[in-house]
Amino acid sequence: MSQxxxxxxxxxxxxxxxxxxxxxxxxxxxxxxxGGNWVFGFAGLLLTGIFxxxxxxxxxxxxxxxxxxxFGEAGKVAQVFLPLIMLSLLGSxxxxxxxxxxxxxxxxxxxxxVSLTLFSLFFCFITFFFCLNDKLMVKVLGKWMSPILLxxxxxxxxxxxxxxxxxxxxxxxxxxxTNGFLTGYQxxxxxxxxxxxxxxxxxxxxxxxxxTPHEIVRFAIKPSILGAxxxxxxxxxxxxxxxxxxxxxENVAPELMLPAIAANAMGGKxxxxxxxxxxxxxxxxxxxxxxxxxxxxxxxxxxxENKFYIFLLLTTGVSFIISLLDFKGIAAFLAxxxxxxxxxxxxxxxxxxxxxGQQRLKTVTFYLITILIVGASAVNLLV
Numbered sequence: 001m002s003q004x005x006x007x008x009x010x011x012x013x014x015x016x017x018x019x020x021x022x023x024x025x026x027x028x029x030x031x032x033x034x035g036g037n038w039v040f041g042f043a044g045l046l047l048t049g050i051f052x053x054x055x056x057x058x059x060x061x062x063x064x065x066x067x068x069x070x071f072g073e074a075g076k077v078a079q080v081f082l083p084l085i086m087l088s089l090l091g092s093x094x095x096x097x098x099x100x101x102x103x104x105x106x107x108x109x110x111x112x113x114v115s116l117t118l119f120s121l122f123f124c125f126i127t128f129f130f131c132l133n134d135k136l137m138v139k140v141l142g143k144w145m146s147p148i149l150l151x152x153x154x155x156x157x158x159x160x161x162x163x164x165x166x167x168x169x170x171x172x173x174x175x176x177x178t179n180g181f182l183t184g185y186q187x188x189x190x191x192x193x194x195x196x197x198x199x200x201x202x203x204x205x206x207x208x209x210x211x212t213p214h215e216i217v218r219f220a221i222k223p224s225i226l227g228a229x230x231x232x233x234x235x236x237x238x239x240x241x242x243x244x245x246x247x248x249x250e251n252v253a254p255e256l257m258l259p260a261i262a263a264n265a266m267g268g269k270x271x272x273x274x275x276x277x278x279x280x281x282x283x284x285x286x287x288x289x290x291x292x293x294x295x296x297x298x299x300x301x302x303x304x305e306n307k308f309y310i311f312l313l314l315t316t317g318v319s320f321i322i323s324l325l326d327f328k329g330i331a332a333f334l335a336x337x338x339x340x341x342x343x344x345x346x347x348x349x350x351x352x353x354x355x356x357g358q359q360r361l362k363t364v365t366f367y368l369i370t371i372l373i374v375g376a377s378a379v380n381l382l383v
Contacts (some may be wrong), residue, residue: 006207007222010200014227016149017196018053019234020095020285021102024278025327027111027235028261030183030376031242032190032250034176036167038243049187050232052346056193056222057200059352061217065201069192073359074348074366083296085341086191089334091293092315095188097323098330099282099289100124102282105255105327106278109263110271119324126283128316131291132309147155149284150230152277154257157237165307185338186331190345195292197224238326254327290315340377344369 027045032040072079089095106118120229200223204216209218241261242249248264249257262274294312298305323332344366351362 004167005217006204010204010220010223011226011230014057014196014200015230016281016284017194017288018187018189018227018231018285019149019281020289021099021255021282022095023049023189023231023285023325024102024238024281025237026183028242028249028257029254030176031239031244032246033179033242035177035241035243035246036312037173037237038167040173040176041180041243042239044177044182045235045239046180048181048184048234048342049189049235050228052184052349053113053189053193053231053255054162054228055353056190057197057227058221059349060194060197061201061220062353064213064216065198065205066275067198068078070194070352073176073352073362074243074344075363078363078366082345083195084300087195087289087293087296088189089337090192091291092290092318093322094330094334095192096127096150096286096290096293096315096319097321097325098327099286100323101327101330102255103282104323105253106259106275109256109259111273118213118322120320123283123286123323124316124320125312126331127286127290127319128312130287131294131316132311149277149280150234152273153234153237155283156262156266156274156277157234157241160241160245160261161237162366163265164241165244165247167246180277182339185342186255188334188338190342190349192289195296196288199288199292216328237239254331272317286319290319336377340373341370343373 024206026049027042030041031038031044047365052353053094059066067083068079071082074082080240100120100123103123104114104116107119108116197220201216201220204220205211208216238258242257245261245264248260250258259271259274263271266273290312294308294315297311297315301311303311346364347369348366351358351365355362
């Protein structure tokens with residue numbers, strides 16, 4: 001595969017992995033709340049939803065794709081528990097079931113009679129199939145699913161922007177920025193970046209067996225930047241739509257916001273168009289995260305590779321059960337956990353990029369920030 005083609009495939013794959021359920025919902029909510037100051041909301045999202053994940057992709061490359069070495073900079077306890085906690089939330093206990101509920105919302109808008117249970121079973125079956133083969137997963141994500149997803153989103157955004165009414169609300173600029181910044185936590189893209197980066201690094205390493213780690217890092221930066229740029233383009237469009245169609249989505253369930261905008265801007269036929277887009281968007285992220293979580297559990301328990309399918313069945317089954325809850329319930333569960341853990345992870349990421357060695361400083365800083373955040377949250381609860 002030529003270098004140019006590889007950059008495109010991996011760049012599209014990174015975009016597809018990141019752009020899942022929350023990424024279809026949270027930018028719309030940021031725009032809806034920000035109103036006329038939606039640009040400030042987008043700026044906040046740009047930091048936590050794009051810039052930080054890009055840093056996460058880069059920092060794992062510095063550790064040659066070994067995320068355990070990165071987490072080890074915060075100490076042995078963090079090296080054991082951080083990957084487990086993050087992958088649990090990204091996988092079966094958070095993002096994957098959230099993907100299922102959002103994909104179901106798009107279908108429910110078109111066929112209200114379809115039950116969540118049946119849809120979830122179907123979705124989990126497809127997810128399980130793609131997770132069985134890492135190479136097939138990246139190939140399909142980069143060559144087929146991503147272009148379909150990107151093309152449909154760009155078409156929808158362009159049409160909806162052309163027909164968009166004026167904004168009806170106006171939030172104070174600094175509040176809009178803060179809301180965008182904190183809501184960006186809920187995409188959990190920084191957490192996902194550590195593990196996606198490891199997966200992409202290993203794939204590039206297999207494709208280029210004679211390349212040095214430094215050469216792989218230099219090559220991997222290009223698709224990472226491409227994936228981040230694609231995310232920024234789509235996020236800006238969705239935040240804009242949220243601001244201009246706030247009257248339409250104010251009292252709509254999160255998973256139905258985008259279909260509602262599509263139906264308003266493009267007519268009834270747009271619901272099928274939107275359902276396909278949302279299905280592929282959620283599927284690509286669910287496949288990537290479910291695969292990562294199952295593979296981590298397989299390695300952590302030191303099982304042979306031929307037992308991987310057992311862990312995959314386990315993670316897929318748990319995702320099915322959790323998916324029977326609604327989007328708001330899952331988001332409410334994740335929000336406080338992310339606000340407690342994100343600041344320390346951000347600090348660790350920045351230090352590992354700009355500081356070589358000095359593990360004691362990194363460990364102390366990580367735990368100090370964690371203690372301060374937990375303490376502040378406890379005081380707020382008591383007050």
